[in-house]
Amino acid sequence: MSTVYGLIFDVDGVIADTEAVNATASIEMFAELFGLEGVRRADFEAGLGRGAAAYVRAAADVHGMILSDEQVGRATKMRQDKFLSILAAEPLDAFEGVLELMEAARAREDFRVAIATSSTREKSEAVLRSAKVPYLEMTYITGSDVTHKKPDPELFLMAAERAGLDPCNCVVIEDAPDGVAAAISAGAKCIAVTNSAPPDKLADAHMIVDSLEDVTIEDLTNLLVTQ
16 A cells, blocks of 8 residues: 655644734734733744744743733733734735645645644634635644644644544644644654744754745655655
């Protein structure tokens, strides 16, 4: 029996340019909920790809704020509500190359495509619908399904298991350092796209690209057969 390979996509910063919307929603939240002005997009960098709570705490740490679990819960709820409101008013298209690479893999009998994101199901579904990703036809794992967030490999291990794949036969597409670390810890190969972080922060990935337009099925298979 021939080997079946997996292509696993993160969502935020990989499928669509959500990081700008995440930052805008979070900056508005900090001002409205905590009266904290002057929060910048760069303040969230340490929380990229690690889920909403880590994202909020990253900026809080930068500004010397110590938030209780209850405050973080309220903050992440308001942040998500604001994100969904912004997205409803201004839908996001998929990044160039994303849908094409998905469809190229889905057309192959030896590939399965999955979605694995630290984001909640409600938030990630809104992004996937906006970007016109046929996620209902794929294995789909969210932060709502796992106990441990990135850089823990649980998210990608679960995605591979649900898709019936060995993690070592999967390529994960990521945009954040913790996502790259999680993919590698899972035993998968990782392609990092520089949508959210510079190449030096993604250096552990097996391949680094500026756009998924630069990635072909041949690139994926070359990574996977080089064990």
